[in-house]
Amino acid sequence: MYKLIIIYDKIQKIKEGDILNEDIIVAIATSRLEAAISMIRISGPDCIAFVQKFFTGKILKKSTHTINYGYIVDEGKRIDEVLVNIYRGKKTFTGEEMVEINCHGGVYITSQVLNVCIKNGARMAEHGEFSKRAFLNGRIDLSQAEAISDIITAKNSYATDLALKGITGNISNFIEELKEDLIQIITQIEVNIDYPEYDDVEELTASSLLPRSKNLLKKMDKILNDSKNIKLIKDGIKTVIIGRPNVGKSSLLNALLQEEKAIVTNIAGTTRDIVEGSISIDGIILNMIDTAGIRKTDNIIESMGVEKSKELIHQADLVLLVIDGSVKLTDEDKQLIELTKDITRIIVINKADQEIKVELQGVNISAKDNNIDTLVSEIKRMFELGSIIDNNDHILTNARQTMLLQHANHSLKQAIEAMEMYIPTDLIVTDLYECWSNLKEILGEKAKEDLLDELFKRFCIGK
Structure with missing residues (x-):
């Protein structure tokens, strides 16, 4: 136990030497585009008194969480008509005094108000510094700080709920x-x-x-x-489309993306490189990758694409194995079925607009006719991301x-x-x-x- 006491003494000495934030930071908190209103956020010790130096409204004795009308001035010249929110005590977002200046949303005028703050002694905040101060002052812990960042960068409703x-x-x-x-x-x-x-x-x-x-x-x-499955919720599902040449992989990609991103021809081996795109299906993000048709070939460039396709299979969260349903299974089809048997996959039987000659458990579609509803439904069923959030x-x-x-x-x-x-x-x-x-x-x-x-x-x- 004496070791713990020694460590405790060291920690106490470190705590006695802690230095609190003594400077005032400022930043534009809204987008730097033309808008009706922009907001400039200020935080630091005595920042209300600091703002009073260039704000005509009387805020020194005003209560916390009040909105005050006036003008921002610089050497007696009015810069903008604003509303100023003040926040006192340690229960603000950063855990220290804060002020928010709501000015007109022009790019120029917002910069002018910001410059007045800096001219009077505030410094530009670093990236994330307001949240950093909230963490250092004990208002939030690190997991909550990360969640704030997550909600700003959320790409779908699931990621928002999680944040x-x-x-x-x-x-x-x-x-x-x-x-x-x-x-x-x-x-x-x-x-x-x-x-x-x-x-x-x-x-x-x-x-x-x-x-x-x-x-x-x-x-x-x-x-x-x-x-x-958190990575899938936040960043999307890495989805690789594979199959032998000319089964409709590129047509499927185009149908999902609803754009002609991949070249479609009747010539086998047209797709020799990787074609990518993203789609959102009821909030589920699919990061789509169309690969080169997998077959034996003497063409050096095509063979490199084939090898890359095989590598991507093992990196994917979901594999869409496309089979041409209008012809019987080939040896190449059977090899791909065996290759992906232990991987999260959906067997997509394409060309349902023709007579289906394949007896295989999968979803039937017609990529050419954009008839892919059964595939979309299967993806939603397989990745019930909403239930992950709701039940945990x-x-x-x-x-x-x-x-x-x-x-x-x-x-x-x-x-x-x-x-x-x-x-x-x-x-x-x-x-x-x-x-x-x-x-x-x-x-x-x-x-x-x-x-x-x-x-x-x-x-x-x-x-």
Whole structure:
């Protein structure tokens, strides 16, 4: 335990030396285009008094969350007629005083108001600095900051719903639950280390530590499994169209994209390079890739396209294997069916406008006639992204969060293995500390400081 006390002392010294933000930052918060209104955001200590220097309205004694009318002036000259919102206290977005100037939306006039702010001593905010200050001042944790970025860049309603859950603290609350479970385990071990006469190690492990640890691991496994499809929600489904030459792959791409993006001819091997495009189907984004027809060929350029097509099959989230339904299956068709049997795929039987001669389970379409409704329905059924959001309150929103929880999961598994081998608890606790550290890092918090606070608060260790 003395090691923890040393670490705690070091952390206290670091905390005493912390320096708060002392400067005032400013930025245009709306798009830099002609519009009815533009907003300039200002944040920092005493920024209300700062704005009063060049604003004619009286705001020094006004209450927080009020809107005030007046003019922005520069050396006595009126620059613009504006409304100024003021926010006091630590419950603002950034956790410090804030002002928002609502001016007319012209590009020129907005820049003039911004220049007045800078001329009087504010500095231009860096990218994301308002959210960064909110994080540093404890208004949001790191997962919520990432969710703010996610909602701005959301490409569909699913990504928006996911980001809103992150902003409202769903991830934070779940991580706090995991931390609570873990601190109970660590605290029990620390007490046993300091007071070994209280519990038999094997009995303690079997009766308390193992059940709690396995239950915690089960919770981690569930959220990791539920979060697998997040990339599909946010970035779209990488969809590769494959098939032998002249089965209608390019026609299918054009039908899905509703534009003539790929060249369509009766000549086999026309598509020799990769053709790409994106489509949204009821909010599901498909990043489409039309590949070269897969067949044996002596043409060097075409053969390079064929090899690239085979590589893309294993990189895809979804493979659309196109079969010409107007003729019987060829050996090349059968090879592609075998090649993709363990991959997420839909077998698309094209040329349904003709007599179908293929007995194969799949969806029938006619790409030439844009008759692809059955395929669209199957894609929607296969990727029920909406149900993922609706049925799961706790979903990690990005690769950083997932990686850290995977690390925490791995450390906990190592601790459980050590428990099952009845390794001394003072060695087991090392892996549990590592698990704790990764959980805290998801929220961007100082792991060791928080751990010590919890330990000292719950037990008078060394009393």
